[in-house]
Amino acid sequence: MKKLSTTLALAFAFIFSAFCSDPAYENAMKKQVNAMKTIRTLEESQAVTNAFLRIAEAKPEEWLPLYYAAYLQTTAAFRFDVSKDQYLDQAMALVEKAEKIAVDNSEITAMKGYVVMGKISIDPASRGQSMSPQAMQLFGKAINLDRENPRALMLMSQMEQGMARFFGSGPEKACGLARNALDLYAKEETKVGEDYILPTWGKGQAEQVAGACK
């Protein structure tokens, strides 16, 4: 009897530890997620990207560090004077690695679309035709996977805004999407606490799209 209870206790302890995430990982992530908010130079961006890559290396079962590394490479492609195609290709490789860890994840799918959108923006005249449907499909899939994901909506609104500008059509679709995204951002903010390490970025971009609407 005593033996059984010990076994049970051990089993529960094991299950508990398996479900409860690793505090060292959480702390390391928290530190970098905070550091991410203050990036001003390419060097700082690279340092935080590297930290995420280190976490990814040590915790190969986690998708989030790869996701953030991809996010940083994508934003670096446009913030700093670097080879845009090269940075976006690296971001794509990281997204694809993350995809293998977490299949059908809304955030990763949206990020993939974000990278594709970045690739289009480098040469919209020749890449737009073949790659725009791909980006739209990814944003659509991301929305389907998680209807509460504001980033999927925000990115789709940016894409719609870009297409509307290119074709000179009305901004209604982009505006509607951006407003919906802002509602979801507000909803997301109520969940965000000090220990929150999941993605929260993109509100400013949604406001920018919405700002262009009357």
Add this chain to the structure above:
Amino acid sequence: MKIRLILFLYFFLSQTFVFAQSILSGAVLDEKSKPLPGVNVYIKGSFDGGSSDSNGAFRFETSESGKQMLIFSMLGFESQELEVELSGSELKLPSLQLREEFNELNTVTISAGAMEASDEKKSVILRPLDIVTTPSANGDIIGAFQTLPGTSTVGNDGRLFVRGGDASEVGIYIDGLKVANSYGTTAANVPTRNRFNPNLFKGTFFSTGGYSAEYGQALSSALAMNTKDVAARSQGDLSVLSVGAGYSHTLASDKQSISLSGNILDLAPYQSLVKQNFEWERAPHGWDLELAAQSKLKKGGLLKVLARTEAGAMELWQAMPGIDGKGVLVNLKNSYSYAQTNWRKAYEQGWTLFAGASYSHNRDQVSYDSVAVDRRNDLSHFKFTAVKDFSGRLSAKSGAELFAHSYSEKLVRSELSRSFDDRESYLFTEWDWYLSRKFVLRGGLRGGYSSLAEKSWLDPRASLAYQVSENGTLSLAAGSFHQLPVDNFRVLNPNLQNSQAKHLILNYLLQAEGITFRAETFYKSYEDLVLFEGNPQSPSLLQNGGEGYAKGFDVFFRDRKSLKNTDYWITYSFVDSKRSYHQYVTQVQPDFAPKHNFSVVVKHFVSSLKSQIGASFSFNDGYAYTNPNLSGEMNSKTQAYQNLSLSWSYLPKPNLIIHGAVTNVLGADNIFGYTYTARPDEVGHYASLPIQQSAPRFIVLGVFLTLSKDKNANMLNNL
């Protein structure tokens, strides 16, 4: 008590153990011993690490201890490992150098002879979209390539002619698999088009010489078209043109897609409105059905299927010199099928495997006056290739190919027939060796055997490229190329052997943001070309033995940045070509090889009109022909050829395009040569007729509508 003491000591010691921090510092340099910022330096299996700063220096603390593996990694560089012993104090490491990885982006590309159309690759000359939007091309892939260096426009033929070679010297491939009869069958002097729709392809590789050992049976040029991968969304595409209509439907999911399309074409209504130079009994008409499917396989790898079937016909009078009246009635029926499937997968350790099979079937039923001929051609191609990247610096591509080819022709009324069967097999291997990022050597060897010719042969090929400046590359290519004669010659003399060409090419390519400049000079020799007696319609005594050469240079300039919303390219090709071949006993300039060839294409996007306006202009100095009233062969030249074409594409909505194009706007009366009577008249004069264009101008109007009802579109409307 004792146990408590041990426990106490254990915890005490282990705590100190954990809190013993080591500090690691050092510097990372690149191959040139310059500081390398952004390198990720960390202890394997831990979160502890740091990044090198702008001085290449790094410094970080770690609570790990003992023997640990320190990793230096950076995207685009080869990672390095270093074993360190951590003892709780500061450890200063000697500076370390990282080597840059060799990849497609940072290494030189061999560009001799090669021109790529792609959205992604760097050595791109054309974009896939350019093929559709070049005004003179009218949506024909070949038409767009005729504005590139090394080609000449032969307006009464429509096929691709490269550097003094005839149209049969261009090998056409889809996903690496041979396409036989890729041009629509046509009557003499009625220009043809390529059968395949440019929208099928995501990229094209066009070589005007010195190409890879992967391609054979082409003396002058290889045109390799690569089909699209899995489609992103389901959609329907409707097109209505002044000469026909078509619909294509695509169903797509994450992992696979399939599209089915059908088109009908009939020039009769158009020809009843616009006056033609030719006397048509029945204008060209036809239909086609096409299926394309792509599937991403579970364990990686991509499977593709492409199938096409079509039929077409035309009937017209061909005027004869010296005879009044309509001339000779020519009737032509064609049916064609092409199917292929291929599989490609990349494995770990740098292996990529490819396997594919294709089948082409063509049947022509031609009647010329009272003579009716039934021709059939069947070609199967099986191919397997393996690519191995040994490191970034050395890679090899090897493969095996098998062709089964049968051809027959029959005189319908007399039941006389002749045919041949051939089995060809090939092995090839090609090695790329990067001595540095700026210097690459390529060596290849292709061996072949034909059962009909009972002969085997070897083709060695080599090329190299050297990056001379930040954006400039110099390439050199040389090689040997064999090709068996065309079907209608081999069926008359099955003992005909390969013709042979040797290429030597020097290329300079400059690519900066939005600007491409390309200059190339070449020498090509020909041996064992087919000679015969009589005329091309009824040759006799066919044998190998003709020879000749082609030499010249071409320049290409493309600019997409200097003028706002404007993209233009200018091409000039000079080719000096002479050969003894067919009925020509002496070395003469062939009728398909004008010396000076010039073309300009300009596209301008007008946002306020939501329109793209395009213009293209082609010019050459005229075609050689033989005037029997003078002495010698190819003793005359036609007037210069010119063609100005304009197009207007209007995009009122993202899914709607209205397109109009006019070729030869100025109505230049281009002459491609003259036909003469077989015998002189009573005063010893040969009467002649000019070979004209089928009409002064060609006008096409079309509406293209894309209907997308996928989940995105629906969902967007529901939000």
